[in-house]
Amino acid sequence: MYTPRAFAETELVHLDALVAADPFVTLVTIGADGAPFASHLPVLYRREGDRVLVEGHWAKPNPQAQHAGPALMIVRGPHAYVSPGWYPDKEAAARVPTWNYAVAHLSGTLQPFSDEDALADLVSRLSDRFEAGVGQTWRFEPDRDDHRRQLRGIVGFRFEPGRIELKFKLNQNHPVANRVSVADALSRSDAPDARAVATLMRDRLD
Template identity: 80%
Template sequence: MYTPAAFAATDLALLDALVGADPFVTLVTVGADGAPFASHLPVLYRRDGDRVRLEGHWARPNPQARHAGPALAIVHGPHAYVSPGWYPDKEPAARVPTWNYAVAHLAGPLQVFEDEASLADLVARTSDRFEAAAGQSWRFEPGREAHRRQLRGIVGFRLEPTRIQLKAKLGQNHPVANQRAVADALARQDAPGSQAVAALIRQQPERGPAG
C-alpha cells in the first residue's frame, strides 16, 4: 500500500478502532495461476500487545478455502470526500479536491482448519459477538446434531499478520487551520463516514506540514 510518511500510522489502537467499527474485511490471496482472488468476510479480532489475530470462515465451495499460504486482509475504515472549498487557504494555495480515509492492511500466512471442535468454537464465538451487537440471542448449540451438521459446510481460517500497515490520510500535509476546517465541515455532513473521518481528524495531534 502506498503510504506517504505523513499518513503512516503506527499506533495499533487505530487498528482496534477500525476493526471494532467494521469487522467485515476483504481477504486477498493469489492462486497457483498467479491470479488474485478476494473474499469479503466477517472476522473476529484479537490483539495482545503487538500480536494480532483474525479468525473467520468461508463457505466450503469457496475456492479460497483451499488456500493455505500468504494472504492480505484489508480492513476498511471510514472515508469521505473533501472539497477544496472548505480550506481557508483555498485560493492562494490553489487547493484541489481529495479524499480522506483510514485503512489497514494485514499480511501473513493463512492457517486453515476443518476439524469439528475448532469450527464449533469459532461459530459459537462468532455468533456470541454479532448476535449481541444485533440485540439478539441465537447461539450455536454443540449438543444439537442439526447445528453440528451445518459445520460440514464451512472451512475456518486464522490470520496472524507478520506485517501491519496503517494509513490515516487525514490532511496532515495541510496547515492546522485547514485540518480544523475540514473536520468541522465533515462533521456537518449527514453521511456516517464523513462524521467518522471528522472524529479521526480531531483525534490527531495538531501538526501541520514541516517547513
C-alpha cells in the same frame, strides 16, 4: 500500500478501533492461475501486545478455502470526499479535491482448519459476538445434530499478520487552519463516515 510518512500510523490501538467499528474485511490471495482472488468476511479479532490473531471461515466451495499461505487482509475505516472549497487557503495554494480515509493492510499467512470441535468453537464465538450487536440471542448449540451438520459446509481459518500497515490520510500535510475547517465541514454531514473522519481529524489536532 503507498503510505507517505505524514499519513502512517504505528500504534496498534488504531487497528483495534478500525476492526471494532467494522469487522467485515476483504481477504486477498493469489490463486494457482496467478490471478488475485478476494473474499469478504466477518472476522473475530484479538491482540495481545504486538501479536494479532484474526479468525473467520469460508463456505467450503469457496476456492480460497483451499489456500494455506500468503494473504493480504484489508480492514476499511471511514472515508469521505474533501472539497477544496473548505480550505481557507484554497485560492492562494491552488487546492484540489481529495479523499480522506483510514485503512489497514495486514499481510501474513492463512492457516485453514476443518476440525469439527474447532469450527464449533469458532461459530459459537462469532454468533455470540454479532448476535449481541443486534440485540438478538441466537446461539450455536454444539449438542444439536442439525447445528453440527452445518459445520460440514465451512472451513475455518486463523491469520496472524507478520506485517501491519496503517494509513490515516487526514490532511496532516496541510496547515492546521485547513484541517480544522475540513473537520468542521465533515462534522456537519449527514453521512456517518464523514462524521467519523471528522472525529479522527480532531483527535490528531489535540
